[in-house]
Amino acid sequence: MSRSTLRYRWSWVDSVVLLGIIGFFGFIGYRVDTVLVYQWDWGFLPGYLFRWDEETQSLLPNLLVKGLLTTLRLAFWSIILATLIGFVTGMMRTSRRLFPKAFSRLYVELIRNVPPIVFIFVFYFFISSQIIPLLGLDTLDQRLGPTGQSVVELLFGPVSLLSNTFSGIFCLALFEAAYITEIVRSGIQSISSGQREAAMSIGLSRWQQMRYVVLPQAVQRVIPPLAGQFIILIKDSSIVSLISIQELTFLTLEVANSTQRVFEVWVFVAGVYFVLCYSCALIFRRLEMKLDSSRI
Amino acid sequence: MKENISNPIIEMSGVSKWFGDFQVLKDVSLRVFSGERVVVCGPSGSGKSTLIRCINRLEEHQEGRIIVDGIELDQDTQHINKVRSEVGMVFQQFNLFPHLTVLENCALGPVKVRGHSKKDAEALAMEYLQRVRIPEQAAKYPGSLSGGQQQRVAIARSLCMQPRIMLFDEPTSALDPEMIKEVLDVMIDLAESGMTMICVTHEMGFARTVAHQMVFMDEGRIIERSPPAQFFSEPEHERTKLFLSQILSH
Numbered sequence: 001m002s003r004s005t006l007r008y009r010w011s012w013v014d015s016v017v018l019l020g021i022i023g024f025f026g027f028i029g030y031r032v033d034t035v036l037v038y039q040w041d042w043g044f045l046p047g048y049l050f051r052w053d054e055e056t057q058s059l060l061p062n063l064l065v066k067g068l069l070t071t072l073r074l075a076f077w078s079i080i081l082a083t084l085i086g087f088v089t090g091m092m093r094t095s096r097r098l099f100p101k102a103f104s105r106l107y108v109e110l111i112r113n114v115p116p117i118v119f120i121f122v123f124y125f126f127i128s129s130q131i132i133p134l135l136g137l138d139t140l141d142q143r144l145g146p147t148g149q150s151v152v153e154l155l156f157g158p159v160s161l162l163s164n165t166f167s168g169i170f171c172l173a174l175f176e177a178a179y180i181t182e183i184v185r186s187g188i189q190s191i192s193s194g195q196r197e198a199a200m201s202i203g204l205s206r207w208q209q210m211r212y213v214v215l216p217q218a219v220q221r222v223i224p225p226l227a228g229q230f231i232i233l234i235k236d237s238s239i240v241s242l243i244s245i246q247e248l249t250f251l252t253l254e255v256a257n258s259t260q261r262v263f264e265v266w267v268f269v270a271g272v273y274f275v276l277c278y279s280c281a282l283i284f285r286r287l288e289m290k291l292d293s294s295r296i
Numbered sequence: 297m298k299e300n301i302s303n304p305i306i307e308m309s310g311v312s313k314w315f316g317d318f319q320v321l322k323d324v325s326l327r328v329f330s331g332e333r334v335v336v337c338g339p340s341g342s343g344k345s346t347l348i349r350c351i352n353r354l355e356e357h358q359e360g361r362i363i364v365d366g367i368e369l370d371q372d373t374q375h376i377n378k379v380r381s382e383v384g385m386v387f388q389q390f391n392l393f394p395h396l397t398v399l400e401n402c403a404l405g406p407v408k409v410r411g412h413s414k415k416d417a418e419a420l421a422m423e424y425l426q427r428v429r430i431p432e433q434a435a436k437y438p439g440s441l442s443g444g445q446q447q448r449v450a451i452a453r454s455l456c457m458q459p460r461i462m463l464f465d466e467p468t469s470a471l472d473p474e475m476i477k478e479v480l481d482v483m484i485d486l487a488e489s490g491m492t493m494i495c496v497t498h499e500m501g502f503a504r505t506v507a508h509q510m511v512f513m514d515e516g517r518i519i520e521r522s523p524p525a526q527f528f529s530e531p532e533h534e535r536t537k538l539f540l541s542q543i544l545s546h
Contacts, residue, residue, distance in 0.1 A: 192391075194387060194389050194391040195391060195393065197354050197385075197387065197391065198385075198387060198391035198392070198393070198450075198453075199393075200352075200353075200354060200380060201352055201354065201380060201383070201384065201385035201387075201454070202380075202381075202384075202404065202405035202409065202453065202454065202456075202457055203377055203380045203381030203405060203409040203457060204404075204405070204408055204409060205377060208408050208409075212404060212408060213393055213404075216395045217393075217394065217395050220395065
């Protein structure tokens, strides 16, 4: 009996909305078909995913797959770096000391109030060009042995593009870490003061209260918004194409230009991004459910 | 009953505290001797919780002095941490750590503060869980325990630090009536073992049984302090009489 209240209801409003949607897409399809007179041709696509290499007699990734691999590496390392930075600055935001509090606040406000594209240019031209040589990353490829080179290549992609890739990682990580900072801060502040008081009353130091009582609970609470931010990060990774990081969007632009098959290429890449982000969402949902069920 | 008469374990003198413009404690002085059991009562907002929260520095007093076990509570963090490790506290809302099992809740302090090995700390934790009669729940998370069980775990958690003084801040106020007794029984056991205790509570039956001294507070002041026999039968002040008539009439 009670199940009937859970059933989805359908009213005439829904029918009207549905008809409207069908009509809209029908119109778009009609325009593309008759007005644009566009000849769809997907035949070129596989050739841009993989190419046959005569020298080694094997199938090698071509531009689009190379771009996807770079995007994956970029996203992976940025997520790790952004999470590390975000947790440190997030804890600084809740500090009682003025300097860490003011510093992390400044960082968050600077990044949140500058458009991402502008931040990326400023970062690339003024900061990244200083950091990369300072860490010796621009000459890393010359200092590595053959095994070192293949390890680095597996982790970070082509050795010749290393400094380029690192700029992209730093840039994306620093940008997203500002948002993670705020997520972590709200997570920490959502833990009731009673928890901290109980931790104090058994004699834990301020750092121990954070480390053993507040943070573990906060982490569990911030996993859903954190997962959301990671997916935003993956999508935002496309804007580092502007500083010539050769990731999926950058190479797609090249393919679109050289083949003139603009529609097919972008529709295909939209699908790739969707699959990538949606599978991440599914993985995080699983993780969340697992964490939920382990503690009762 | 009162050992060390010359040497109180808690000495508060002339303590005042404000929350903004509101003065919660007004020139409060209180001495508690080792082994003594004090029950603090009074209407809500009278400052009784704040008073005991000052003893382990969950609240900072602004005037006067508080000396606990020979250590003055001042701005020195080391002093504060030392006092906190000697003073156990039980809260109205239990405040167990929900992400840790009952056993881990109890062992956390001994491991991180006292530097015990995990094994020793867990043995200690089991000993005190036995004492609060709840050893079979050791592997569970606090969320699956009843209120009374949670409060007993909270008492065990405090005892694992082997404190010299125990503070109770309305330990039974958040409990369903049928669970109050199991918590009070544990507290009575503890009292009989000779623990120095300060309890803020409205459980007057408990007060009559265990208290050496009753302290009555109103509007941030200690109005009256006397042994329970005298306190309940012939209270000195009008305010105390009124309070007792309200609380004992039902």
